[in-house]
Amino acid sequence: MLYLSQILGRPIRDREGERVATIKDVIARLGEDHPPVTGLVARYRRRNFFLPRAQLVELNEQGARLARDVLDLRPFARREGEVLLARDVLDKQLIDVNGKRVVRVNDVLLLEVGGEWRVTGVDISLQGLLRRLAPAGLFATKRPVEVIDWANVGYLATDAATVQLKSSRDKLARLHPVEIARLAQTLSYHQGAEVVESLDDETAAETLEEMPEERQARILGEMDEERAADILEWMSPDEAADVLGDLPEEKAEDLFNRMEIEEQQTVAELLPYADDTAGGLMTTEFVALPKDITVGEAVARLREMAQTPNMIYYLYVVESEDSWKLAGIITLRNLILADPRARLEDVMRKDFQTAHPDQPAREVAQRIAEYNLLALPVVDDDGDILGIVTVDDAMEILLPKGWRQRLPRLFG
Template sequence: MASEAPPLLHLSLIVGCALVDDADARLGKVEDLIVRLGDAGYPPITGFLVSVAKRHSFLPAEAVSDVAQDRVVLGRPRLDLRPFERRPEEVLLKEDMLDRQLINLDGARLVRANEIELARVEGWWRVVGVDVGARGAMRRLLPRVAGRHVGTGQFVDWASVEPFVGHVPSVRLLISHPKLARLHPAQIADLVEAGSHAEGDEIMRAVRAGDTELEADVFEELDDHHQLEFLRERSDAEIAAVLARMAPDDAADVVAELDDARRDAILALLPPNARRKVRMLFGFDPAEAGGLMSTEFVCVYQHATVQEARDRIQRGDVADELLTNVFVMDTHRRLEGSVPVAALLRAEEDTPVAELLTSAAPSLVPDAPLEEVARLMADFNLTAVAVVDDEQRMIGVITVDDVLETMLPKGWRRRFGLLGDG
């Protein structure tokens, strides 16, 4: 038989309640509860901020024998009245977290902590979740007696929550990168865009501290406004480091938004190969095939075998989402067509890739408008299409996600309800 969940204690009803001794004599009032974040599991209450004789003092958790909705019981005969001072990594639940935004990792959205829920777990009172619904907010507005009768609304388990702590003077802890890494880069970018600048910056700093490759992926997903906002605050070297890890087409889009003086300085800091690719893409119109394409693709000669094509894929560093097809060229490097990666997996190792070429494989020139790109990909049911120069040599590839991102309206994720407060 499954054990029942422990009863919840609402923070808003504990804050402001009486501090009493074991004889139920009133000593003062509870002003706030203190936790230390960073450890795995549910954060334990480490102490209480109390006011006694109009003086704020720290009451260590071990001095308390019981916590209830209407009282906190002192378990010691004496009360230490030294003035309260924050210690490193301490967070005040009411002051620092209540009625503030947090990250709900399960929903990949920002939520507001309308109430903080506590329970006795493993022998001590711990933060077990937050109430993000209207009932939590209502409870704080009602008198204490009436508030006790308001049940928990939209409960989010603390295991799915990541708080912002950048505003807390005693805490240097960043948002946990392992938790953020569970999300897709586009979801992290959505969180950055939905939060305040300080909240977005805290997310980006956490990502950068844990995984610079993920930082570049998230940066690619940010809208122009947020990209420029963060670029203004970073040095040229920091920007160049991010751009070097981004896809060349996305990096070129960012470079295009910089003023001329800074653009040249940042381009000079890029690795030579990345600089060459970005400079080439920078010259194309972003609404045409050249501006949409990526220079990352796999292309083999027509006499190559299936196994040789597979080896090229394994040795290369082309992103997975760009590897739907391997492109094939003749001895003059002119594009002959493409072979789906799935076909390479099904074919015998010694089969020439020329035998697997798809018939009537289309291609585009760099100045083809977006409408033509979309029509061609829809007509031929393509997930990727090659872009060639005047000599029919392949210079880039456009994937369907590039087309969709360009065609969808700005802010489409919020417009279609993919972000929210609950």
């Protein structure tokens, strides 16, 4: 077992023991949970060159020893998929997906397994820092170490453009989008954007929805246009409309035109409304059913739906199949408990609260809180349902800034 700090700057000797170069860095190839060491960056007379692992017969705290005396002194050039442990990892931040935190790397742990050196972990403890900076042995064994398994590294915040953890998506997928958003915001803006871009479209959309609107707009605005449009399609319609509203007009129009027709139409319904109104606060993700079908038929329709809101608590009952006129509301619980043969109009609630799309958002939020609702339907002058305002969006208005992420995500 070796720490990176124990070999950096150590001599590289030939077979006779003569010093021929110095260890400048250690190279590992990404793609595995514990990446193999592929060689060293060696320095000779102000020149850095690559020394393959196969040319080493020894690597320890005293340095490295060569298997042969012939060296290729051509300048070192990083290859794709390679990480330089000193340059790219030491003192950098990374996401520990197991601990759900962003940590700083003070040292790197190497382990020899079956004659092959591998990167097995990173030391984030004070002892790791002292090991690098203090005279050798001064603080040895006096302080505990904390080593994170490299297999739990979900993202490496390095400035080297060619370094990418190809397994980041799978590792970060272990976390909830709320957790990913919080961690991404701990990093710099550029690095947080890289985290979002490494995710699949659905997870990226859910993660962006947990970020402040200005950060959402900036990330999507600087992303590849096709990828940004794909992510917008996965976002809830109200969130997508808000982001487009925060982008420059020309950029918003470009992204909107790249979206699929169905998602375009859904978002287009929300774009005309001001942010501080019920229309600007509502989402069009709700379930509407005609009043003349039976409870059993309603349950069957729910099962057959290709897409439903993530959380269904209220079902909105309309006058007929070709009408959006709101006639009543029924909770999912009451639907399940009702007689399957009963018609919806016989089990629905006919007295219910509504909001007008032009009503101030704060008034809508206060009504949701006053009546202890999970959602409030928004209807137009003709009584047609346009969308719903959910409790999490309402509470965002009523509670102090910064409290949003403390609320349960009911409909997102």
